[in-house]
Amino acid sequence: MxxxxxxxxxxxxxxxxxxPVQANKDIDLVVGKGSIHGIIGENGxxxxxxxxxxxxxxxxDSGTIKVDGKATTIPDSKSAIAQGIGMxxxxxxxxxxxxVLENVILGAEGGALLKEGVANARRELKRLADEYxxxxxxxxxxxxxxxxxxxxxxxxxxxxxxxxxxxLDEPTGVLTPAEADHLFRILRVLRxxxxxxxxxxxxxxxxxxxxxxVSVMRRGEMVASRKTAETSMAELAxxxxxxxVLLEVDKPEVEVGKPLLxxxxxxVKDERGVLRVKDVSFEVRAGEVLGIAGVSGNGQxxxxxxxxxxxxxxxxxxxxxxxxxxxxxxxxxxEMRDKGMSHVPEDRHRMGLINKFAEYENSILGYHRxxxxxxxxxxxxxxxxxEANERIEKYDIRPPTTEMTAAKFSGGNQQKIVLARxxxxxxxxxxxxxxTRGVDIGAIxxxxxxxxxxxxxxxxxxxxxxxLDEIRSLSDRIIVMFDGNVVGERGAEATxxxxxxxxxxxxxxxxx
Amino acid sequence: xxxxxxxxxxxxFRLSTPLLFACLAGLFSERSGIVxxxxxxxxxxxxxxxxxxxxxxxxxxxxxxAGIIVSVLLALVHGYASISQRGNQVxxxxxxxxxxxxxxxxxxxxxxxxxxxxxxxxxxxxxxxxTLPLADTLADVPVLGPIYAGLISGHNILxxxxxxxxxxxxxxxxxxxxxxxxxxxxxxxxxADTAGLSVTLLRYRATIICGILCGFSGAYLSIAQGAxxxxxxxxxxxxxALAALIFAKWKPVNAMFTCLLFGFxxxxxxxxxxxxxxGIGEVPVQVFQALxxxxxxxxxxxxxGRAIPPxxxxxxxxxxxx
Numbered sequence: 001m002x003x004x005x006x007x008x009x010x011x012x013x014x015x016x017x018x019x020p021v022q023a024n025k026d027i028d029l030v031v032g033k034g035s036i037h038g039i040i041g042e043n044g045x046x047x048x049x050x051x052x053x054x055x056x057x058x059x060x061d062s063g064t065i066k067v068d069g070k071a072t073t074i075p076d077s078k079s080a081i082a083q084g085i086g087m088x089x090x091x092x093x094x095x096x097x098x099x100v101l102e103n104v105i106l107g108a109e110g111g112a113l114l115k116e117g118v119a120n121a122r123r124e125l126k127r128l129a130d131e132y133x134x135x136x137x138x139x140x141x142x143x144x145x146x147x148x149x150x151x152x153x154x155x156x157x158x159x160x161x162x163x164x165x166x167x168l169d170e171p172t173g174v175l176t177p178a179e180a181d182h183l184f185r186i187l188r189v190l191r192x193x194x195x196x197x198x199x200x201x202x203x204x205x206x207x208x209x210x211x212x213x214v215s216v217m218r219r220g221e222m223v224a225s226r227k228t229a230e231t232s233m234a235e236l237a238x239x240x241x242x243x244x245v246l247l248e249v250d251k252p253e254v255e256v257g258k259p260l261l262x263x264x265x266x267x268v269k270d271e272r273g274v275l276r277v278k279d280v281s282f283e284v285r286a287g288e289v290l291g292i293a294g295v296s297g298n299g300q301x302x303x304x305x306x307x308x309x310x311x312x313x314x315x316x317x318x319x320x321x322x323x324x325x326x327x328x329x330x331x332x333x334x335e336m337r338d339k340g341m342s343h344v345p346e347d348r349h350r351m352g353l354i355n356k357f358a359e360y361e362n363s364i365l366g367y368h369r370x371x372x373x374x375x376x377x378x379x380x381x382x383x384x385x386x387e388a389n390e391r392i393e394k395y396d397i398r399p400p401t402t403e404m405t406a407a408k409f410s411g412g413n414q415q416k417i418v419l420a421r422x423x424x425x426x427x428x429x430x431x432x433x434x435x436t437r438g439v440d441i442g443a444i445x446x447x448x449x450x451x452x453x454x455x456x457x458x459x460x461x462x463x464x465x466x467x468l469d470e471i472r473s474l475s476d477r478i479i480v481m482f483d484g485n486v487v488g489e490r491g492a493e494a495t496x497x498x499x500x501x502x503x504x505x506x507x508x509x510x511x512x
Numbered sequence: 513x514x515x516x517x518x519x520x521x522x523x524x525f526r527l528s529t530p531l532l533f534a535c536l537a538g539l540f541s542e543r544s545g546i547v548x549x550x551x552x553x554x555x556x557x558x559x560x561x562x563x564x565x566x567x568x569x570x571x572x573x574x575x576x577x578a579g580i581i582v583s584v585l586l587a588l589v590h591g592y593a594s595i596s597q598r599g600n601q602v603x604x605x606x607x608x609x610x611x612x613x614x615x616x617x618x619x620x621x622x623x624x625x626x627x628x629x630x631x632x633x634x635x636x637x638x639x640x641x642x643t644l645p646l647a648d649t650l651a652d653v654p655v656l657g658p659i660y661a662g663l664i665s666g667h668n669i670l671x672x673x674x675x676x677x678x679x680x681x682x683x684x685x686x687x688x689x690x691x692x693x694x695x696x697x698x699x700x701x702x703x704a705d706t707a708g709l710s711v712t713l714l715r716y717r718a719t720i721i722c723g724i725l726c727g728f729s730g731a732y733l734s735i736a737q738g739a740x741x742x743x744x745x746x747x748x749x750x751x752x753a754l755a756a757l758i759f760a761k762w763k764p765v766n767a768m769f770t771c772l773l774f775g776f777x778x779x780x781x782x783x784x785x786x787x788x789x790x791g792i793g794e795v796p797v798q799v800f801q802a803l804x805x806x807x808x809x810x811x812x813x814x815x816x817g818r819a820i821p822p823x824x825x826x827x828x829x830x831x832x833x834x
Contacts, residue, residue, distance in 0.1 A: 076708065077707070081708050089706065093700065093702050093703040093705075093707070095695070095699045095700045095704075096823070097695075102692060103703075106693065106704065106707045107693070107709050108707070109692060111689065112689050112690070114688060114691075114692060157707075
């Protein structure tokens with residue numbers, strides 16, 4: 001460290017537009033050497049664009065970039081690497097069929113023939129792995145590694161190229177909590193060895209846990225910089241969203257009515273013939289939110305698929321607004337919708353949206369046969385667009401356009417498109433899976449409020465989520481699934497510890 | 513019996529050669545992520561250019577060079593359309609096939625006025641068979657003699673070149689820096705881009721190599737195997753080579769064996785033409801001619817397991833806004 005007062009990275013007045021959209025407006029940023037600096041903001045706030053400029057992926061329209069105190073330009077990624085900037089992308093930039101070693105040396109092979117470079121890289125990789133406590137098998141095929149290790153390969157790739165500044169773009173989105181904790185440990189080791197880390201995230205907890213300083217972005221602008229120790233989650237949330245955010249949900253008293261959804265003796269097998277839902281029965285009443293808690297993969301997905309009519313159950317019946325249905329019989333998702341049950345699926349990219357379709361087309365998926373959307377044999381696009389525009393306004397979908405493809409909306413706005421579609425058809429029963437996965441806090445608050453609205457209107461809501469906080473704050477009753485069984489039912493006042501034990505499959509009767 | 517076997521295998525080599533060149537050409541292209549339906553057109557264009565130049569200059573080498581140049585130019589058209597302009601690679605390839613099929617006949621008629629053919633080449637203007645050292649001396653040795661003299665010796669230089677190209681291709685693709693980068697852009701161009709590599713440049717280089725190899729394939733047809741250009745003389749070899757490439761799972765050594773297999777079926781078809789098969793009688797020659805295609809369908813349908821193409825194959829690279 002020649003001079004620790006010189007910042008590792010300094011941006012002055014950086015702006016970038018994509019056509020009419022100004023992604024970055026006059027950004028100033030100072031990142032101190034040997035620190036972990038967080039950049040927080042909602043999806044679409046311009047964090048990723050800013051980092052792409054720093055990594056030479058995009059060119060700033062105006063502004064100055066200083067690396068180690070010297071003004072510089074970064075025309076491409078090659079130049080960024082040469083100036084000691086490495087990046088771990090949100091979607092890993094790895095070649096799946098290559099080995100760890102091949103991925104690490106790509107672009108820095110050290111000679112026209114691979115043999116010698118590979119031998120050197122093997123030594124260097126071992127040294128880095130030891131120094132930063134990142135064990136990895138250099139000959140493993142990357143595509144076969146779990147995501148946590150793939151990310152490790154990305155970090156090693158940057159370090160191998162001599163990165164002093166490491167940018168991590170939403171690194172924990174794909175990690176389990178345990179993997180995320182391990183990542184943070186690695187980041188602290190990197191910092192202690194004198195590296196500078198830039199952590200891009202929209203999760204407040206991560207900022208508080210691991211960063212030294214934090215900058216907040218909102219709608220393309222840098223709105224504040226703080227020392228992490230001197231700020232709080234509430235302040236950061238307010239800065240991010242631009243208004244005060246209720247991290248708690250307001251849950252008024254609602255009179256509970258008759259059961260709208262009754263499920264009896266449901267058994268569901270997956271495509272490999274394994275029984276994933278075992279003799280599950282429950283009911284959801286009007287004006288009630290029933291939360292289904294559980295660690296991901298304990299039968300919740302199969303439960304939702306069977307109830308919504310996507311897959312056929314082995315056995316079991318469902319009573320929907322008094323009408324009885326055999327779930328092992330022939331029925332489909334359209335039929336369920338006709339009967340007044342709509343479904344916000346867990347995986348909006350795979351089941352909720354068609355990414356390449358425009359917003360207005362997505363806004364009628366599954367409801368496209370309704371007469372109001374048709375004009376003879378054709379779609380009545382004027383009517384569809386008109387309604388889509390109304391929903392965009394009502395649900396505050398941004399950017400407010402019916403013509404952009406679904407893929408280009410941020411996660412929160414994509415979820416709002418699905419939510420608007422499934423709520424506006426006025427169902428009696430709403431099935432909703434992982435409503436806020438990959439959604440930023442402003443939108444989370446919004447989505448939670450819509451669910452509460454449904455409850456207030458006397459609808460029945462079945463909420464499946466792996467986020468325990470979400471389940472606890474929204475539900476009136478909570479059932480916990482473990483290995484396909486319902487292992488317990490609790491009221492809204494259940495403690496996290498209590499639910500956590502149930503989710504882990506600890507036998508309650510034995511414990512009591 | 514041994515003589516018959518040697519004859520069939522001998523013609524297997526000759527018939528496999530153009531397929532093998534084309535298959536390796538496709539391998540370079542597809543490994544870099546560029547689907548090339550236009551192999552056929554490049555072979556045809558090269559065959560015509562080679563025959564025309566060999567006739568005019570009375571030299572097979574100048575013919576070969578002309579074939580390669582024309583094939584590379586066609587490859588660059590495909591490259592410009594699919595890399596620089598990010599067009600649909602199948603459409604561009606098909607366009608090149610039509611272009612070559614029409615232009616060769618048109619220019620052939622205009623220049624030589626022989627109904628689209630080029631004039632027959634004398635042996636000086638063709639690649640002649642080479643007799644390997646000691647082939648004549650050893651010819652009388654039992655078993656090994658005929659195999660060496662009849663099977664291994666006596667081909668033209670391009671046949672040897674095509675088989676030499678197999679280990680060379682393997683070495684380039686799997687043992688050099690260029691090969692690593694080539695495979696990377698074919699699998700995940702973003703990874704190559706973020707590693708500071710130029711996806712465009714790498715893909716152009718692969719396309720040019722593809723052009724060169726198709727040049728060899730075409731030249732072989734018109735100035736080594738044949739003695740002049742005939743309308744549509746590539747006869748679908750570019751497409752069979754593509755099938756062979758899938759069959760070979762984009763691996764050079766596999767490619768050699770699949771091309772040999774297709775060549776063998778071809779040779780068999782020629783050999784069995786008009787012959788009685790004991791117990792069955794005369795089988796129409798079309799049955800044998802159809803065999804390579806039937807085999808392709810059957811094998812691709814499941815017997816070779818899943819053939820997984822390079823992941824980015826056929827997809828133009830656009831820097832994504834993340």
